[in-house]
Amino acid sequence: MNKYLALVSVILFFIAVIVPVLMMSGAFIPVSQNITFYGYDLFNQYVVPFELISVVIVGAILGIIYVARGDE
């Protein structure tokens, strides 16, 4: 694996991504950050994905146990 070639490609990727970001124009207004909105949204509007995450985690744990234990 040629590391210099990888470095050159990563630098080219960085330039190709950072140029449109630096050319962004418009009014960016920082708004007040409040942790109350976070909890309110999490348990009202996004409560179904919040519960689905637990199902995904359980499935992942079972799959990890099945894969990592092997044929013991």
Place this chain on the structure above:
Amino acid sequence: MFVSAISFVAILLFAIGLYGVITSRVGIKMLISIEIMINSAILNLIGIGSYFYAGSGTISPYVFALFAIAIGVIESAVGLGLLIAVYHRFGKIDISLLREIRW
């Protein structure tokens, strides 16, 4: 502008993670690099979202960031489990050992 600074740091982190993924042949190092890339995406989400959406009451970027963190943890655990399976089979962890399962 400050939002460009946040995006600069995030894209720099992403480039570092991409370089690690490309050049590493050891599985653990590749997992760490993928985690760096996921964290750069979360940082970008938080940085941009604090400028556009926070406090408006319609949508919250932090909820998406929490979900992204949860999915990232799951991905890391699954990758570690796969590496443990590779270690049990071959006795060492090398990505070139997985040549048979590529498409």
